[in-house]
Amino acid sequence: MTVSGGTNGAQPRPGLAARLDGLPASATIEMARRARELLAAGHKVISLALGEPDFPTPPAAIEAAHAAALAGDTKYPPVDGTPALKAAVARKFARENGLDYAPDELIVSNGGKQIIFNAFMATIDPGDEVVVPAPYWVSYPLIARMFGGVPVHPVCDESDGFSLRADRLAQALTPRTKWLVLNFPNNPSGGVCTEEELRAIASALRDFPNVWILSDEIYEHLVFDNRRFTSFASVAPDLRDRILTMNGVAKAYAMTGWRVGYAGGPRDLIAAMRTVQGNATSGVCTVAQAAAAAALDGPEDLIGVMRATYAKRRQAVVEALRAIPGITCAMPSGAFYAYPGVEGCLGKTTPDGQVIATDADFALALLDRAHVATVPGSAFGLSPYLRLSCATGDAELEEACRRIAGFVASLR
Ligand SMILES: Cc1ncc(COP(=O)(O)O)c(C=O)c1O
Incomplete structure (x- = not known):
């Protein structure tokens, strides 16, 4: 594998190992990076992209x-x-x-x-x-x-x-x-x-x-x-x-x-x-x-509090998503994610003419237009879905679902 760029393109340079050939960057980290860019530009981005509990360490x-x-x-x-x-x-x-x-x-x-x-x-x-x-x-x-x-x-x-x-x-x-x-x-x-x-x-x-x-x-x-x-x-x-x-x-x-x-x-x-x-x-x-x-x-009651909180959020998020025409959502049995299906939105077009052909198109357009960061199912090997992390505050989750509904309603 050769490395491009550098200070002097004409000079031969040492390369990287072949074992890294074709290895994509982690999609979750990539979405978080784009979300940070939008945030830095002053947009109110809600990130549901990272799997990180929003509780403090015991x-x-x-x-x-x-x-x-x-x-x-x-x-x-x-x-x-x-x-x-x-x-x-x-x-x-x-x-x-x-x-x-x-x-x-x-x-x-x-x-x-x-x-x-x-x-x-x-x-x-x-x-x-x-x-x-x-x-x-x-x-x-x-x-x-x-x-x-x-x-x-x-x-x-x-x-x-x-x-x-x-x-x-x-x-x-x-x-x-x-x-x-x-x-x-x-x-x-x-x-x-x-x-x-x-x-x-x-x-x-x-x-x-x-x-x-x-x-x-x-x-x-x-x-x-x-x-x-x-x-x-x-x-x-x-x-x-x-x-x-x-x-x-x-x-x-x-x-x-x-x-x-x-x-x-x-x-x-x-x-x-x-x-x-x-x-x-x-x-x-x-x-x-x-x-x-x-x-x-340590005491196990902290885990119980987190579990109850995630369970409540999961219920609210799944109900809000199911109410959006074009989106389906199974009730997750565990972990802290929702994995809604977006098949009903594929083939539609955003107001500025972008065709939503895949779940990755959906996730990127949702981030750019509604400022909600999610991860497309293609990153996890099963499309067309989105992963939403419910390890996020209740108010933000509610607002994120409202924005997703608005985004989907804008598709033609
Ligand atoms: C399924 C699964 N396994 C392992 C890990 C890694 O966790 P750790 O932060 O301990 O490396 C994660 C983190 O997202 C995960 O989702």
């Missing part, structure tokens, strides 16, 4: 970080996590998920994202297939592709509540499959698999003993309507040797900026991930680990 976590810093907990930590945080993680997995992990079966990383990066770097060879059901959080296929992985995307249909059907999965698995990624509650659709559906998924995986399974459970606490969250490893103990159960404090405790994610899995995989991380970032910031341990051991 005070107990902040106090624990402060106390750790004052107590001198400011030296290089162990690569795979401080003993105190790993003990808190082990308690959490046992208490909430019925999973027992020994200390050398656990790793703490810089956010959930680095867990995925470590795991994929440690296991994916060029040409390996990585099954990521669509719609998906954008980072899984992008990270897989950095290591030569080939993403494969069975679809989780809206008509199935966006959950993964075992027969769809079975069709996607091949002898070349290295990973299956499960992410329920799902970003972006809010889909949640029932225990029975997870059992059927496990059944399909038994025919493919060479497949690792990443269960990204970062939204586990955000399930609604009296649904119960089930951790994949708890329904398939016989697959324990190849399941990596991933989680973090970003969503459950509104601690996105602290950068703490963690995972439990088989010893050999965890050791390989530790090697990757040891050569990249080493251990996570000590005071952030102290904060995360306090959050995991």
Whole structure:
């Protein structure tokens, strides 16, 4: 790969690695950038583009970080996590998920994202297939592709509540499959698999003993309507040797900026991930680990407050969207997003003559004309949809829905 631009185009210059060829920038970050540009130009932009809780970090976590810093907990930590945080993680997995992990079966990383990066770097060879059901959080296929992985995307249909059907999965698995990624509650659709559906998924995986399974459970606490969250490893103990159960404090405790994610899995995989991380970032910031341990051991009522708030907003947003002719919206079972369908708006034209041919056209025109930032379904591998984050204040959400209605009404 060659690099264009620079101070002197005539001079040969060193290039970038081929592994970055064709890798698109994250669409969520791109929408946020455009939204910031409009904001800087003085427009009142409402951003529903980022998946970031609008709650403060629990005070107990902040106090624990402060106390750790004052107590001198400011030296290089162990690569795979401080003993105190790993003990808190082990308690959490046992208490909430019925999973027992020994200390050398656990790793703490810089956010959930680095867990995925470590795991994929440690296991994916060029040409390996990585099954990521669509719609998906954008980072899984992008990270897989950095290591030569080939993403494969069975679809989780809206008509199935966006959950993964075992027969769809079975069709996607091949002898070349290295990973299956499960992410329920799902970003972006809010889909949640029932225990029975997870059992059927496990059944399909038994025919493919060479497949690792990443269960990204970062939204586990955000399930609604009296649904119960089930951790994949708890329904398939016989697959324990190849399941990596991933989680973090970003969503459950509104601690996105602290950068703490963690995972439990088989010893050999965890050791390989530790090697990757040891050569990249080493251990996570000590005071952030102290904060995360306090959050995991802290009172659970804060999570309940957030869940109730998201549930209320979800109801209001879905009702407002359903009232807009041309837009459909399933009621999400979990996470904090709405994933409305915009099929009924495709083929229409904005007042200044722009044709809305895709969900990406819709999202861009909505941002430019109504100053509401969302992310098109195309970024998540399932169109034509939009992802709206409900981790936004009630008044802003209400105003955003009003603007979306006005924008859609202006289409001809
Ligand atoms: C499904 C999913 N997994 C993992 C992450 C990563 O979280 P972290 O901030 O801990 O890296 C996110 C963040 O948006 C996410 O949506």
